[in-house]
Amino acid sequence: MSVKFTIFTPxxxxxxxxxxxxxxxxxxxxxxxxxxxxxxxxxxxxxxxxQFKNENKVNIRYFSVKEAGINRAYNFAIKVAKGELFFxxxxxxxxxxxxxxxxxxxYLTLVSKDNxxxxxxxxxxxxxxxxxxxxxxxxxxxxxxxxxxxxSYNLDGDKAECYFTDVLRKYLPFPVFEGETYTDESIxxxxxxxxxYKLRWFNxxxxxxxxxxxxxxxxxxxxxxxxxxxxxxxxxQRLNIKEFTGLYKFKLLCRYFEISHKKNEKMNKSxxxxxxxxxxxxFCWFISYLTVIVPRKEIS
Numbered sequence: 001m002s003v004k005f006t007i008f009t010p011x012x013x014x015x016x017x018x019x020x021x022x023x024x025x026x027x028x029x030x031x032x033x034x035x036x037x038x039x040x041x042x043x044x045x046x047x048x049x050x051q052f053k054n055e056n057k058v059n060i061r062y063f064s065v066k067e068a069g070i071n072r073a074y075n076f077a078i079k080v081a082k083g084e085l086f087f088x089x090x091x092x093x094x095x096x097x098x099x100x101x102x103x104x105x106x107y108l109t110l111v112s113k114d115n116x117x118x119x120x121x122x123x124x125x126x127x128x129x130x131x132x133x134x135x136x137x138x139x140x141x142x143x144x145x146x147x148x149x150x151x152s153y154n155l156d157g158d159k160a161e162c163y164f165t166d167v168l169r170k171y172l173p174f175p176v177f178e179g180e181t182y183t184d185e186s187i188x189x190x191x192x193x194x195x196x197y198k199l200r201w202f203n204x205x206x207x208x209x210x211x212x213x214x215x216x217x218x219x220x221x222x223x224x225x226x227x228x229x230x231x232x233x234x235x236x237q238r239l240n241i242k243e244f245t246g247l248y249k250f251k252l253l254c255r256y257f258e259i260s261h262k263k264n265e266k267m268n269k270s271x272x273x274x275x276x277x278x279x280x281x282x283f284c285w286f287i288s289y290l291t292v293i294v295p296r297k298e299i300s
Contacts, residue, residue, distance in 0.1 A: 001068035003059070005033035005100055006165065011091040012040055018048065024094035026057045030101040033059065034082055038073040039142040058185045069181035071174035071230075078165070078172050085118065087162040088153030088185070092210060101163050106142065106202045116144075117197035118163035121206035128205070132157010135203055143201040146193035147186070148243040153201070160207035161199060167192060175233055182227040184234050190241060225259055232256075232273045239276045249276075250284060257288035 007025065011018060025035055035058050037125045039045055049062045065076055078086070085107065089095060096102070099121075125130045133154035135143055143153050150156055155248045169189045174183050235256050239249055253274070260270040271281045 003032050003034050003083050004030075005085045005162075006036050006077075006081040007089055008038070008074075008077045008081065008086060008088045009034055009091050010038050010077070011045065012068065018045065018091045021089060021091060021094045022052055022169075024097070026055075026079050026101075027097050028095070028100050028103055029098050031253070031291065033100060035060045036077055036081060037062045038065055038077050039063065040068045040073055040130065054269075069176070069183065071176050071181075071183035074172040074183070074185075075176070078168055081165055085162050085163055086165040086168055087160075089207065090209070094208050096206050097206070102202075102204050102206050103160075106200055107162075108123065109142070110200060113164065113189045114197060115198060116164070117167045117192050117199055118161060119200045119202065120159050120161040121202055121204050123158045123160050123207045123209050124205045126208050126210055130205065131209060132159065135201060137203040141202065145201060146197045146198050147189040148193040148241065155201055158209060159201070161189070163192075167197065175230070177227070177229040177233075180227040180230050182223040182230055184230075187234060187237060190237060194241065209240065221259070228263070231259070236273075236275050239274070250287075253281060253284035254288040254291045257285045258291065260285075261288065282300075 009018070009021065018024075020036075023099075025033075037049060037060065039062065044064055046062065046064065049060060052058065053060050053062075061080070063076065063080070065073060074088075085103070087100075087103070102121060103119055110116055110119075122134065125131060133150075133156045136154045137143060143155070145153055145155070147161075168188065171188050174187060235252060238244055238252055244252075253276075256274070257270060267282070267285050271278060271285065274281055
C-alpha cells in the first residue's frame with residue numbers, strides 16, 4: 001500500500017529521546033504517511049516501538065539493520081519506502097503540528113514535477129529562531145532553486161527538505177566504505193542539483209532541531225577525522241562543483257589538510273588523494289599550518 005509521505009528516521013541507541021518525535025507525528029493534521037524507522041544501534045528499541053504501534057496512532061514500519069551508518073540506513077530506507085515524498089527527520093528532532101500539510105500544500109502548487117526534486121521549508125531551534133538563513137522571499141511565496149544555489153537566496157544552514165522518492169532512487173546509493181559509518185547528505189543533494197533539479201523553498205517553519213552534545217553536528221570534526229575515505233570523497237566532489245567559489249574551495253582544502261596534519265600524513269600522500277590543481281593544493285597545505293578552521297581540540 002502506497003502513502004503520500006515516508007518519514008524516515010535513522011536511529012542509533014536513542015530510545016530515550018525518540019518519543020518527542022513520535023508525539024509530534026501523532027499530532028499531525030495530515031495523516032497519510034508512514035514512519036519508517038531504521039535502527040542500527042546495539043541497544044535495540046523494538047520494545048519502545050512496539051508500545052507506539054500498540055497505540056495505533058501512527059503507521060509505523062520498523063527495521064533493525066546490523067550494519068551501522070547513516071549511509072547504510074538511508075540506502076536501505078529508500079529501497080523499502082512506500083511514500084511518494086521522502087522526508088528525513090532525525091530521532092532527536094520533531095515536527096510542527098501542520099508540517100506535513102504545509103509541505104503538501106506547497107507540493108500541490110507544482111504544475112509539473114519536471115525539473116523539481118521536491119519542496120523544502122525552514123528549520124528552527126525549539127525557541128522558534130530559524131536555523132541559518134531565512135530566505136530572500138520578500139513578497140514571493142516561494143523560491144525555486146537548486147541545492148547549490150541556496151547561498152544566493154539566503155537559504156544556508158539546515159533546512160527541512162522533502163524529496164520525491166523516485167528522484168532520490170535515481171541518485172542513490174550513498175557511497176559506503178568498509179569500517180566507516182559517516183556520510184554527508186549533500187553528496188546526494190549535490191548530485192541532484194548538478195543535474196539542474198530544483199527544490200521549491202517556502203517560508204514557513206515545519207521542523208524543530210535541537211543540536212545535542214552527542215549528535216553529528218556537534219562532533220563533526222571527529223566524524224571527518226575517523227572517516228577519512230568518506231571525507232576525501234566529499235572534498236573531491238565539492239572541489240569539482242563549479243557553483244562553489246574559489247574562496248570556499250580554499251577553506252575546504254585548508255580544513256582537509258588541517259585534519260591531515262593531525263593524522264601526521266605526509267604532504268605528497270595527502271595531496272595525492274585530491275583530484276584538483278596540485279599547485280593550489282600545495283599552497284593550501286602550507287597555509288593550513290596557519291589557519292584554525294578546525295578547532296584542533298575537537299579532534300581526537
